[in-house]
Amino acid sequence: MVTTDRTTRTTAEAQSAQTPLEAELRRLAGSVPDPELPALNLTELGVLRAVHTLGPGRVEVELSPTxxxxxxxxxxxxxxxQILHEHGVPDVTVRPVLDPAWTTDDITPEGRRKLREFGIAPPRTTHEPTGPVPVTLGPTRHAPQLPPVAxxxxxxxxxxxLSRFSSTACKALRRCLSCREPFDHFKELR
Structure with missing residues (x-):
């Protein structure tokens, strides 16, 4: 979801409502590599929420922190x-957007593929089911079991x-018991 001053729209709805200029500026802003995971750009990481033209030479970019x-x-x-200045936009404002909060489900399939190629296990998806959810009663309450990390x-x-924290707070350090190689796992965030 993308929150605007007057309405709440899905990201797909917000993108379809973009002007051609806003779409091009979004492509440019989205091509910026993530500083901690340079194999991914901001679009693939899912943190770029929206780009709005506010007038001639004035742009506002909505960005969610991980x-x-x-x-x-x-x-x-x-x-x-910097990239928007280089492409002729003199007045750029980047505004942090905390609602809706970023989750690892926002990472695109291409971003997940690139994480694997970079040697980082991508986060498991945590999408909520979209239909009736079967309920079973038992003696204790357990958190849902996530699939194993590949x-x-x-x-x-x-x-x-091996460690709940790795080179950054958003990654854990794991080891494969088959090939014995250590690797980072991008932790799930719900």
Missing amino acids: YTGCPAIETMAADIE CPHCGSTETEL
């Missing part, structure tokens, strides 16, 4: 401003958690 306090958001904003090197699901 988590509150993410240190990369300032670099992302500066890189967006090794980006050999594909085995026989992996173990």
Whole structure:
């Protein structure tokens, strides 16, 4: 969902309502590589929410951080401003958007493929079911079981958690029990 001043629209609806200029500016802004995961651009990461032209030479870009306090958001904003300045937009404002919050479900299929190729296990999807949800009653309440994390090197699901945190707070360090290679896992965020 993309929140605007007057209405709430889905990202697809917001993109279809774009002018050709806004679509081109969105393509440019979305092509900026993520500073912590340079294999992905901001579109593939799913953090670029919208681009609005506010008048001649004035653009506002809506950007969601991957988590509150993410240190990369300032670099992302500066890189967006730079690329749009280079393409003739003198007045660029990048506005952080916290609602709706970014989740790992926002990573595109292309982004997930690139994470695997980069040697990082992509997050598991956490989409909620879109129909009736069967309810079973039992003696205790358990969180839903997520599928195992597959090794980006050999594909085995026989992996173990080594550390809940890796090179960045959004990744965990895991090891494959089949090929014995360590790898980062981009943690799910709901």
